């Protein structure tokens with residue numbers, strides 16, 4: 350199989366490419382990525398000389414370039430996106446351009462190239478938020494109720510993907526995934542930002558509503574779920590990829606500090622982001638019953654291993670945190686520390 354992975358230089362995409370090359374010896378993978386601030390070819394240094402791997406720099410919104418890249422491709426997996434809620438509040442436009450318009454251009458190219466599968470990566474966040482005490486999980490066919498620019502752009506993209514299925518009979522599948530953790534996550538997301546700040550004895554910024562919680566999945570479990578959907582999933586269907594393991598921001602902070610042996614006083618509270626969704630939880634019954642998927646990595650072990658990975662790879666995250674990141678971080682968090 351020849352696969353084109355968009356956004357393969359980002360966190361989940363790079364882990365997915367590594368997973369795929371390891372588990373599918375006869376397949377070739379093209380990584381198509383425009384290398385935004387979040388795209389980092391260092392994430393794939395260990396596979397860059399693998400003859401089955403190739404990198405092409407390009408924007409998913411550029412029809413000509415992506416169409417050329419798709420010659421001979423069987424399967425497209427679309428990870429490329431603007432992925433950080435906080436940045437979506439600062440600049441919603443780029444989220445719509447990449448996540449909605451970019452996905453449509455990619456679908457048009459895939460249709461023209463007659464690929465045999467287009468798998469789209471979506472998120473639990475399209476379904477809106479749950480109350481902290483609500484006894485309900487999101488099901489695949491629940492109505493989308495996105496509340497932030499990032500969530501709205503991802504929900505819109507899902508509609509476009511399904512429109513290509515219904516109207517043009519494109520062979521699409523889709524997955525809604527919970528919060529991923531693992532190595533190579535850009536240190537603006539909660540686990541790497543807490544970990545890398547703590548390693549530098551800097552304050553770790555918790556949103557004031559620190560009992561808000563998220564459902565957590567190891568990135569390798571996500572990769573395995575996508576593998577099963579690509580091989581055995583039903584065309585035109587979406588699958589929830591969730592573990593039912595929920596942790597509050599406060600619990601994540603405590604886990605990071607205890608793993609690294611750092612003091613509680615590093616915890617500092619900042620105002621909630623605008624529309625700080627309280628909670629999401631996916632019902633994973635469909636993928637479990639239809640495809641036999643179960644998460645394999647337990648949260649406590651996986652998260653500790655992840656935290657220690659950042660401890661042991663300071664060059665990687667120090668490079669990520671240099672330059673423009675520092676300005677963004679200072680403007681967004683540092684100014685707010687101590688204001689609540």
Ligand SMILES: NC(=O)c1ccc[n+]([C@@H]2O[C@H](COP(=O)([O-])OP(=O)(O)OC[C@H]3O[C@@H](n4cnc5c(N)ncnc54)[C@H](O)[C@@H]3O)[C@@H](O)[C@H]2O)c1
Nearest residue numbers: 356358359360361383384385387388408409429430432529
């Ligand atoms: N991180 C999570 O917990 C999570 C959970 C559920 C779903 N998702 C989805 O998974 C996907 C990957 O998330 P991530 O956390 O790895 O994101 P990321 O921000 O780490 O990586 C995104 C990648 O996309 C690339 N990219 C951005 N715009 C592009 C464009 N126009 N053309 C080509 N490449 C472009 C970036 O350079 C980067 O390499 C996203 O679609 C995201 O919405 C993420």
